[in-house]
Amino acid sequence: MPTTLLERPAAPSALVAPRRKTRVLALTEARWALAALLLFAIALPLQLAGVTAWAWGPLYALCYAAGGWEPGWAGLTALREKTLDVDLLMIVAALGAAAIGQVLDGALLIVIFATSGALEALATARTADSVRGLLDLAPSTATRLLDDGTEATVATELLTVGDTVLVRPGERVGADGRVLDGASEVDQATITGEPLPVAKQEGDEVFAGTLNGAGALRVRVERGASDSVIARIVAMVEEASETKAPTQLFIEKVEQRYSLGMVTATLLVFAIPLAFGAALSGSLLRAMTFMIVASPCAVVLATMPPLLSAIANAGRHGVLVKSAVVMEQLGGTKAVALDKTGTLTEGTPRVADLRPLAGSGLTEDRLLALTAAAEHPSEHPLARAVVDAAHARGTALAVAEEFVSTPGVGVTAVVEGRKVTVGAPARLLERGRGAAETSAVAIADELEDAGRTAVVVLRDGTPVGVLGIADRLRPDAAETVARLGALTGRTPILLTGDNPRAAARLAAEVGITDVRAGLLPQDKVAAVTEQERAGRRTMVVGDGVNDAPALAAAHTGIAMGRAGSDLALETADAVVVRDELATVPTVIALSRRARRLVVQNLVIASVFITGLVVWDLVGHLPLPLGVLGHEGSTVIVGLNGLRLLRDAAWRRAGADTAAAR
Known part of the structure; x- marks a missing residue:
């Protein structure tokens, strides 16, 4: 089994530094988003019931304030840095809609943006907390044996290379090292993923955070606390999370250019007629109409409802997908790497x-x-x-x-x-x-x-x-491997810390030919990175602490929910809640259906926006008709995206995986 670690040492302060500020800000953002959602949910029925605007108008105003201040502030901050982003554009579009009486549409846009931003912030904060919580696996103190034969209890971070520590039965090993004396069995599933404790005797290597069995061990420390395997796992997860290239939704990819183009075009629509002697009110009305019909409301709704509907559908069938971006990414999977223990078995x-x-x-x-x-x-x-x-x-x-x-x-x-x-x-x-x-x-x-x-x-x-x-072996393991191979065009890879003979035997049973056994966490990351560099967007499916770095480094990571470690569950982009492995290929197929609906919706939205903009620029588009066309396109793409809410969509996705074989 490989035992070499990454060469770059981890700074202890970087590994244990709290992120309370991030967590507090995320919770605050979530509360404001929830307030906006509740206010919208109260105001909408009142408006639809025909109650006087004095009853629901203030509720909408509060909804705008609660959900719009954070993205508005973010947009102004970006503006101070001489950039325009979609946050500010959405706020302007929402206020513009309200200015011409379309208060409901503006409020809906505010709620969508506030909610998605809060969910992303919460996911980021929880993952950071979970990564740092991993260090709790390693004990805070260890029994150091002194030269005169006496014992001293010391903090594990004070242990240095060459120290000798005593690990009593039932204790966790305090540092990476090698057994000098004694025999025991050590549960090192957190590091290697092996399902059974491993016998240790003189000369064998042990890892910090692993659990000693019934025997006593004297261990010579070979690595400091900041360079232990458990610390390296933390560092690798953090590094992968920070350097992983972000995949954004379509509107986010083009937001800067679209924002600049829309603002510039609106100003031109207002200024050019005015310069040629047109009336101020007419020019302002034409510019306002242009801003409304050109605003990306339909584009935003073209993207979000299909993905959110797919998330809801997957959730009902036992797969928790953490964001719309993840749901979009799942469909782009070109290769799959599977853990053995707790995943295929x-x-x-x-x-x-x-x-x-x-x-x-x-x-x-x-x-x-x-x-x-x-x-x-x-x-x-x-x-x-x-x-x-x-x-x-x-x-x-x-x-x-x-x-x-x-x-x-x-x-x-x-x-x-x-x-x-x-x-x-x-x-x-x-x-x-x-x-x-x-x-x-x-x-x-x-x-x-x-x-x-x-x-x-x-x-x-x-x-x-x-x-x-x-x-x-899970009953659906072989079928799942076959379907994943059919969907991606290549057989999944097996990545495991277990011994090569056990890995090869299981791989033969499920139809996997590429087996990487005896791997430490950094070896799994290297295998995933190899696939990514070859141009294959790789999905990793695992459950253990030792899988977390690979889950973070992969294009997408899926954790098995029932037996999954806290770190794996937080690091993964999606969680198979009921450990039904067969749902993995189905959720990939569902994501691809959602992506196709997004493309359909973008075409519909683009046709409407282009037609209305051309009408407004070339002819005279009445404001009510412009609003009707704009809102009509928004409704059409929204309803089209909601098709994925039905159970039939999940069944058809499952049929897609069968047909691909």
């Missing part, structure tokens, strides 16, 4: 094979009962898998006596008067010792070649059987 070990040895006199059920009885007092994940399998078969378990757990080896107990030992074949079997040992070794090798974790069972020192433990 359920992340829970189970008994897959029961192999009693010839001459042992045991059946499969009896072998399972004997093993489960000995393992019952243990809290090891493998032991839980064996006991759960026995319970699932309704097997009654005998009481285990004189239970002893030996870290890195296995457990021993007296069951029904006989000594039973369960553990790793490499520690309990001697090759060539006897027929039973030879048979057990052969079966263990066969199971491990098949991607299983082999567990040997000895009774009174003689092997009597071997169990194969495996992570359960």
